[in-house]
Amino acid sequence: MNILERKKKPLPKLWLAIRFPCISLNALGLIGNEAEPFAVIEKHKVVCVNDKSFAEGARVGMDRTTAQLMSACECKERDKQREADLLQQLCACAYDFTPYIETCIPNQIAEAGLLLEIAGSLELFNGLESITCLIREAFDDVGYPYELGIAHTSKSAWLLSFQPDLILETQANHRFIEQLNTLPVQLLHGYPKTIESLEKTGFVTLGDLSRQISVQSISTIKKRFGADFAKELTEIFGIDQDFQQNSLFEKPAEVFQPEELFSSFIQLEYTTNNTEFLKWPVEVLLQRLTEFLRKRQLGCQRIEWTLSDIHKQKEILSVYCDTPQSQWELLYKLTMIQLEGKELPFEVDTIMLVCPHTLSLQVQSHILNFSGQLSQKNNEELTITLAKLSALLGERSITKLTYRNSWLPEEANIEIPYHAKNNVSIPPGYRKFFKPTWLLPTPSTIEIRAKGLYWHGYLNLLSSPRRIRSRWREQPVSRDYYLASRYDSSRLWIFKDNFSRQWYVHGVFV
Amino acid sequence: MSLYYCTCKQYTVELMETPPIEPQNPVSLDNLLGRGDIWVGQAKRSVAKATIASGNNELDKVLAGGWPLGSLLEICQEGSLHAEWSLLASALANQSGSIFLIDPPFVPFGATLAELGIDLNRLYIVRTSSKALFVSAVVELAKSSQCGALLAWQPKGILLYAELRKILLACADGTGIYALFRPSGARKESSPAGLRIIAGIEGRDLTLTVFKQRGMLENHDTVVRLGLSEKVDGHLPLNQLHEIQLPGIPQIATPAHRLTNVIPLRRR
Numbered sequence: 001m002n003i004l005e006r007k008k009k010p011l012p013k014l015w016l017a018i019r020f021p022c023i024s025l026n027a028l029g030l031i032g033n034e035a036e037p038f039a040v041i042e043k044h045k046v047v048c049v050n051d052k053s054f055a056e057g058a059r060v061g062m063d064r065t066t067a068q069l070m071s072a073c074e075c076k077e078r079d080k081q082r083e084a085d086l087l088q089q090l091c092a093c094a095y096d097f098t099p100y101i102e103t104c105i106p107n108q109i110a111e112a113g114l115l116l117e118i119a120g121s122l123e124l125f126n127g128l129e130s131i132t133c134l135i136r137e138a139f140d141d142v143g144y145p146y147e148l149g150i151a152h153t154s155k156s157a158w159l160l161s162f163q164p165d166l167i168l169e170t171q172a173n174h175r176f177i178e179q180l181n182t183l184p185v186q187l188l189h190g191y192p193k194t195i196e197s198l199e200k201t202g203f204v205t206l207g208d209l210s211r212q213i214s215v216q217s218i219s220t221i222k223k224r225f226g227a228d229f230a231k232e233l234t235e236i237f238g239i240d241q242d243f244q245q246n247s248l249f250e251k252p253a254e255v256f257q258p259e260e261l262f263s264s265f266i267q268l269e270y271t272t273n274n275t276e277f278l279k280w281p282v283e284v285l286l287q288r289l290t291e292f293l294r295k296r297q298l299g300c301q302r303i304e305w306t307l308s309d310i311h312k313q314k315e316i317l318s319v320y321c322d323t324p325q326s327q328w329e330l331l332y333k334l335t336m337i338q339l340e341g342k343e344l345p346f347e348v349d350t351i352m353l354v355c356p357h358t359l360s361l362q363v364q365s366h367i368l369n370f371s372g373q374l375s376q377k378n379n380e381e382l383t384i385t386l387a388k389l390s391a392l393l394g395e396r397s398i399t400k401l402t403y404r405n406s407w408l409p410e411e412a413n414i415e416i417p418y419h420a421k422n423n424v425s426i427p428p429g430y431r432k433f434f435k436p437t438w439l440l441p442t443p444s445t446i447e448i449r450a451k452g453l454y455w456h457g458y459l460n461l462l463s464s465p466r467r468i469r470s471r472w473r474e475q476p477v478s479r480d481y482y483l484a485s486r487y488d489s490s491r492l493w494i495f496k497d498n499f500s501r502q503w504y505v506h507g508v509f510v
Numbered sequence: 511m512s513l514y515y516c517t518c519k520q521y522t523v524e525l526m527e528t529p530p531i532e533p534q535n536p537v538s539l540d541n542l543l544g545r546g547d548i549w550v551g552q553a554k555r556s557v558a559k560a561t562i563a564s565g566n567n568e569l570d571k572v573l574a575g576g577w578p579l580g581s582l583l584e585i586c587q588e589g590s591l592h593a594e595w596s597l598l599a600s601a602l603a604n605q606s607g608s609i610f611l612i613d614p615p616f617v618p619f620g621a622t623l624a625e626l627g628i629d630l631n632r633l634y635i636v637r638t639s640s641k642a643l644f645v646s647a648v649v650e651l652a653k654s655s656q657c658g659a660l661l662a663w664q665p666k667g668i669l670l671y672a673e674l675r676k677i678l679l680a681c682a683d684g685t686g687i688y689a690l691f692r693p694s695g696a697r698k699e700s701s702p703a704g705l706r707i708i709a710g711i712e713g714r715d716l717t718l719t720v721f722k723q724r725g726m727l728e729n730h731d732t733v734v735r736l737g738l739s740e741k742v743d744g745h746l747p748l749n750q751l752h753e754i755q756l757p758g759i760p761q762i763a764t765p766a767h768r769l770t771n772v773i774p775l776r777r778r
Contacts (some may be wrong), residue, residue: 381655385650388650389650392646397636397638398635399637400631400634401633402620413620413621437623438615438619456590490711491738507619508592
C-alpha cells in the first residue's frame with residue numbers, strides 16, 4: 001500500500017547545487033590559495049584569479065597586461081577540456097549520494113558546478129541536514145573551494161549558491177522563493193542585454209520580477225523581454241506556465257553513468273623474467289577483459305600492463321589498436337610483440353591489466369563490407385605490423401601527419417604518434433596557396449651575400465610573393481613566400497620575414 | 511654462375527624460417543627459375559610482374575606498363591633533387607594499402623599530398639636510428655600485406671649488396687611499390703634492384719635515365735623527359751618585378767622610371 005501511495009504521489013524534487021568558483025584554476029592544478037599570484041586567461045581577458053592575485057588588485061574581466069601590472073601574476077591559458085574532465089571526476093564523487101547528477105557549465109562565467117537531485121536520497125541519509133553535512137565532508141576532502149545552494153528547481157539552487165545562507169530546516173517552496181527574491185538580477189549571466197534593460201526599467205532584484213509576475217502574469221515579461229528570458233524565469237521559480245499538470249511534462253532528471261574501469265591482476269606462483277612464462281597470465285587477464293567488455297557491449301583501443309616485482313618496482317607497457325577491440329586475440333598478439341622485444345628489468349611477481357578507457361560498440365558506424373571479414377583482417381594485419389615496428393624502433397619512431405588550424409605551415413602541418421587521432425581536412429586557405437611537397441621542420445636561414453641570396457648555392461626568385469600573416473594577437477608574423485630556383489635547378493620555397501628582414505628556406509618543391 | 515648460387519642459398523634460408531609443415535611450393539630448380547628476380551642469362555624474357563601506371567605515357571612505355579609492383583625500384587637522384595612525389599604521386603594515389611615513408615629527408619607537406627590525391631590517413635612516417643634498423647624496418651614492412659607502398663631513403667653509410675638483396679627478397683613476396691631513393695653516386699655501386707633509374711633536372715624538365723631494367727637490356731640508358739608542373743615552373747608578373755628587392759642586386763627600375771620612357775598617345 002505504501003508503495004502504491006508513493007507511485008501516486010511522486011516526491012517533490014529537491015536540488016542541491018555545488019558551485020566551483022575557481023574551476024578554471026583547479027583544472028590547471030591550482031587550488032586558489034597559493035602564495036604566488038596566478039590568473040587564468042581566456043582571449044587575453046582574466047577569467048579567474050587566485051586569492052593572492054585578488055588581494056593585490058587583479059580582477060576578473062581585466063586584460064592580461066593590467067592584471068600583470070597590478071599583481072605581477074603568472075598568467076595561464078584556460079583549458080576547457082581539462083575543466084570538463086575535472087567536472088566528470090567530481091560527478092563520480094557526488095555519485096555516492098544520488099544517481100541524478102547534472103553538470104552546469106555557464107558560457108559567460110568561468111565557473112561550473114554540479115546539480116544533484118537529492119529528494120530520493122533524503123530518507124537514506126537521514127534528512128537534508130545530514131546529507132548536506134556528508135556532501136560537505138566529501139567535497140572538503142577533494143580540496144577545491146565550492147559553494148552550496150538548495151532549492152526546489154535546479155536553476156534556483158544554482159542561483160542560491162551565490163548567497164551564503166543555506167536553508168536546511170524546511171523544504172517548502174515559498175522559503176526558497178523568498179530567498180531567491182533577494183538576489184540581484186545580475187546573476188542571470190546568460191542574458192546580459194536583458195539585464196541592462198531590466199536595470200534601466202528599475203528591476204533590481206529577482207523579487208521585483210517575481211512581484212511583476214504575480215501582479216500581472218509571465219506573459220508581460222515574455223512580451224517585454226522575450227520568450228527565452230520568460231522561460232528561464234519560469235524554470236527558476238518553478239512556475240506552471242501553460243499546463244494544469246506541469247509535472248507530467250517535466251524533463252526527467254538525468255542519471256549519471258559513472259565510467260567503468262577494468263582492472264585485474266595475477267600474482268605469479270614464482271617470480272620470472274622469462275617472457276614465455278608470462279604468456280599464460282597475459283591470456284587469462286585478457287580473457288577476463290573480454291568478458292567484461294562483452295557483458296557491457298564495449299570495446300577498447302588501449303590497455304595498460306603493469307609488471308611489478310616483490311620490491312614494488314614497476315614497468316608499464318601500453319598497447320594500442322587502431323580499431324576498438326572486444327576480443328582478446330589481437331590484444332594478446334600485440335602484447336606479446338612488445339614483451340618479446342623487451343628485456344624485463346626484474347623478476348616479475350605480479351602482472352596487472354588496466355583498461356582505462358572503453359567505448360560503446362553500438363554507437364560506432366561500420367562501412368558495409370560485402371567481401372566478408374577482409375577489411376577487419378586487413379586492419380588487424382596493419383595493427384600487428386605497426387606494433388612490430390614500434391617494438392623494433394620505439395614508439396616515437398612511427399608518426400603520421402595531422403593538421404592544426406594555423407596559417408603558419410610549420411604549425412599547421414605536424415607529426416603525431418601513429419596511434420593518435422589525426423585531422424586530415426586541409427584548412428580552406430591552404431587549398432589556394434602554392435605549396436611545396438616537402439617542408440623543412442624549422443626554416444633554415446639564407447645567407448645574404450653581395451651577389452644575392454645564398455643557400456647551398458645562389459638563389460633566383462621565380463614567382464611573385466604570397467603573403468602570410470598570423471598571430472596578430474600575440475607576436476605578429478608576416479612572411480612573403482616565393483618560389484626560388486638554385487644553380488642545380490632545384491625549386492625551393494623561401495620566405496622573407498617582414499619584421500626581421502631575414503630570408504629563410506622553408507620547403508622543397510623538387 | 512656465382513650469383514646464381516648465392517641466390518639459391520639465400521632463398522633456401524628464407525624458406526627454412528617458415529614452419530616446416532607441408533611445403534606448398536617445394537624448392538625445385540624450375541620454381542627458382544620461375545622467380546622474376548633471378549637472372550638466367552637471357553637478354554630478354556617476358557616480364558610477368560604486375561605494374562601500376564606512372565601517370566606518364568612515355569614513361570609507362572619505357573617501363574613496360576608502369577612502375578613494377580613487388581619488385582625493388584631504385585631511384586638515384588642527382589644533387590639535392592627531391593623528385594619523389596613528382597615521380598610516384600600518381601601511382602601512390604591509385605595504389606591501395608598503407609604508404610610508409612622510411613627516413614624521409616624532410617616532413618611531407620600534407621596539404622600538397624592531399625591535392626595529389628594521397629590519403630593522409632594511409633600515410634605513415636618511420637624513422638630509424640641506424641642502418642641495421644633501417645634494413646630491418648624495410649624488410650618487415652615489405653613483407654606485410656598491408657604495405658601498399660614503401661618509399662625509403664638511404665640511411666647514412668653504404669648499403670651492402672647483401673643488405674639490398676635481403677630487401678629485394680622481402681619485396682618480391684609483396685604486391686606494393688617499393689622504392690629506394692639514393693644519391694646519384696650510388697649508380698656506380700652494384701645493386702640487385704630490378705629497376706634502376708637516375709633522376710635529374712634540366713631546365714624545365716625532369717629527366718629520367720633507366721640504366722638497369724630486368725629483362726629489358728635494350729632500354730639501357732633510355733632518357734625520358736617529364737615536364738615540371740606549371741606551379742613550380744615559376745613566373746614573375748612584370749608589374750611586381752620592381753617590388754622585390756634582393757640584397758646585393760641593383761634595384762630594378764621603379765614604375766616612375768619606366769613611365770618616363772613611355773610616350774603618351776595624343777589625339778589628332
